[in-house]
Structures are given as C-alpha cells and as structure tokens.
Amino acid sequence: MSDWTIKTKKRAKELKEQGFYNNWTKRNFGLITFFIYPDFQIDDEWFKKRLNIYKKNAKILGVKPPKVNFFVYPSIEIGKKIGIIPTICFIKMKEIHGHLNQSPGHELTHILVGKINNSKNLPGNGLWQEGLCTYLNGTKTNQRKHTLSLNFSEVTLATPWKKWRKHMPGNLYPLAGSIIQYLVKRYGWKKMILFLKKLKKAARNQDKISLDIFKKSLEEIQKDWSKWLKKD
Secondary structure: OOHHHHHHHHHHHHHHHOOOOOOOEEEEOOOEEEEEOOOOOOOHHHHHHHHHHHHHHHHHHOOOOOOEEEEEEOOHHHHHHOOOOOOEEEOOOOEEEEEOOOOOOHHHHHHHHHHHOOOOOOOOOOHHHHHHHHHOOOOOOOHHHHHHHOOOOHHHHHOOHHHHOOOOOHHHHHHHHHHHHHHHHHHOHHHHHHHHHHHHHHHHHHHHHHHHHHOOOHHHHHHHHHHHHHOO
C-alpha cells in the first residue's frame, strides 16, 4: 500500500470519527450506497450509470459484485481542502472516495478485480490492475487510439511490462488500457481472467503463466502488442 493511500485512509477514518460525513445525503441503490457532499445535487442518471457499469463489469469478470459505499465529492479541489484526494478505492473496505467528473467505472472495477486477485499479488496501481480498470472504465474510449494520440516515446513503449508489476505511473493508464484491449481482442476474456487468477498464487512467475495460458512469453506478447498498436 502506497504512502498516499495510507494517509488518505487515515484521514477518511479521522473524518468519520469526527462525524464529518453524518450530514451527507445517503442514496441506496442496492449494490452501491452513495454518500453525497452536503447541499450538492446530482441527477439520478449519474448514479444509475455507475450501478449499471458495476453490474456489467461484474459479469465480464465473472465475479459476484459486493456492496460498496461510495462517497461523492463535487470536485478534486473540494476534497483536497479536507485532506482527501477523491480518486481512490479501498478494496478490502469496499469503499470509494470519488468526484463528480470521474469515469463511471474505474474505481468500481478496482473492487471487482479485488475479488479475482488480492492486491498483495496484483497491486492496486500495477499494470494489470490499472489496465483492467482503465479498459473497463465505462467511457467507451478506444484505448489504442488514445495511447497513440499521446505520442509516448519509443523507450516508454518498449519498457518491459514486468517493470510495472508493482507500479504504473498515472500518465500511462491509457497505455495499460491498450494492453488489456489487445489481450482481450487476441485471446478473449476467458484467458485474460485465467491469467489474473494464476497470478494470485504466483505473481512473480508471469512469464511461465503467460506461456501456459497465451503460449507466448510476455516479452513476445509485448512485441505483438507494439505492432498492433502502431498498425494503420
């Protein structure tokens, strides 16, 4: 767990103990209970969009979606004023602190991926976790096109995926999303999820697991992905 996550988790706990969230509006949608910043109005479609993507992604990933508490802040800036950067998910606690303009599915997908693989083996901000959450964020963004539009350097694109097992820089999330896009397009969801499940028991043996499931090493797949990424 990163220092930032630990500090944010501690701050959220302090605010709860101080009764800060007691006057937030509560909206229960079954699987998701939203807590809305005081005197802040949100259209029902906003809530339903998140509920629907949560259910849809649960089916894609083949997991039973747990109930979640979702704290909604009007903006990142308002969250920062009280010591919370609302772009975070506490997987074990099933709790999200998000803001109005976030993508609808990213943080909720973190909860679902946590049902497939413990974050000790599949770090919350590692390549596979962030790639899945970016690809399934509910925006219908073509991550391949998005990645190309960002003009990453050849050095960045060629960086071995293993380097990002524990940490994926935030500016590279579209790149991670394109990797998942490629793997799903080439091998299908069944093998993609099996790969993640296998990592649960042996995250350090990514190459062996890749050979067993995809019949290629990650290095070979990365070369294939790079060609696909740049293909006209």
